[in-house]
Amino acid sequence: MTPRTAAAGSCCSARNRTSPSQDWWSGEHGSPVSRHPGTRVREAFNTVLKVEYVHRQHFRTRTEARIKIGTWIADFYNARRMHSVCGFLSPVEFERQYWAEQVLQEAA
Template sequence: MVQSMGRVGCALDNAAAEAFDSTLKVEFVHRHRFTTRAEARIKVATWIADFYNTSRRHSANDGLAPITFERQMAEARRASTAQLRAEVA
């Protein structure tokens, strides 16, 4: 991992990226040993695609996994659209 830096004096430039980097390191990288950089790249990418983006609960999603949150949002949009159509008709 390589630390990234934002502009001098602006701590919030990379807040989201830094928070993700911290989560990745604490929850995955520091708990595993990798024999090569290629292995590390593959395993980190797999963790992100198969766990972080699908199953891991996120505080930004009210503690829901991204897939669950997206399904609820889609259902809420469908219900809202149906209600608007019913009101117009």
């Protein structure tokens, strides 16, 4: 498999980069950082997924991997795994509490 290259004129091409002091590509130490804000969130999630699930499993086929990973995300990561950004609640419980608070605020 060959590495992907950025198309000319895309947000990731060299044409859209500015000087290192101005651009979003350069981190504190000059390492490339994507200018898209969701990239860090996706990278963090992928790291958690690999460390906590994928590297601990053996999948016989890609289809089996897709099914088991999707199930892990739906049944564990979103439903039961505690997230620090959610006040150490699962995303499902955090959302449940959020909407309960909204109903109470509207009633008041």
